Amino acid sequence: MELKSPDETGLFEALYSTRALRRFKPDPVPDEVLFQVIDAAIRAPAGSNQQVWHFLVVRDEAKRKAIGEAYWQTWTSYGKQYVDDPSAIDRLPRQMRLVVRSTDHLARHIAEVPVHLFVCGPAQAAGTIYPAVQNALLACRGLGLGSVVTAFHRGHDATLKPLLGVPDDVTLHALLPIGYPEDKIGPVGRRPVKKHASLDTYGEPWPFAESQPDEGWHERWVHE
């Protein structure tokens, strides 16, 4: 999919092509571009409109390196089998292979990604934080940036909070590494609606969804 300027990217085109991007060019992200991402993120809905989110932009190289070390530590346990034996990635089925390979790549290189954006808030405010996270991802898509929701920093508060000056009552919910992507944008592949939806009673099939093709709905809205 060819990258378009923001005003040419339709809403549905963005929805169907904003996928996890984990390989980045070293090119810097200008402040005005980053500001636009955050200004769009805070348009998200918020419980009682409390807007309890806080966006911590980390550009400092030494801090990104420390964040990268924490992130890598998580991957060495969560993805241990692939860290111990990288050739195990090659033996995975295609879809999984692509995800694990890019996850491993990001874990090795996250310190080099020009911006680490932490979306922070009270511990119990995930329901408010995540709409803002998704808005940020869509804004990145519109601006030609790439990103991915990450959580491998979780569990490293003892290192990261003092490093970043984060108060005790603030949670680092999501870490979005942001940069200009190396990988192609979209499409987003998912299991079909019929696998995820029911009618009237949980688990009961929704006949309309059952009758729909698994792919192709987005073509109604996306015109290349």
Ligand SMILES: Cc1cc2nc3c(=O)[nH]c(=O)nc-3n(C[C@H](O)[C@H](O)[C@H](O)COP(=O)(O)O)c2cc1C
């Ligand atoms: C709550 C949450 C936590 C995630 N944590 C990580 C992470 O730590 N590292 C990572 O590489 N991807 C992470 N992801 C990204 C998912 O792997 C990705 O969204 C999913 O595989 C779908 O990718 P796609 O949109 O490219 O199909 C996370 C996503 C969510 C929503």
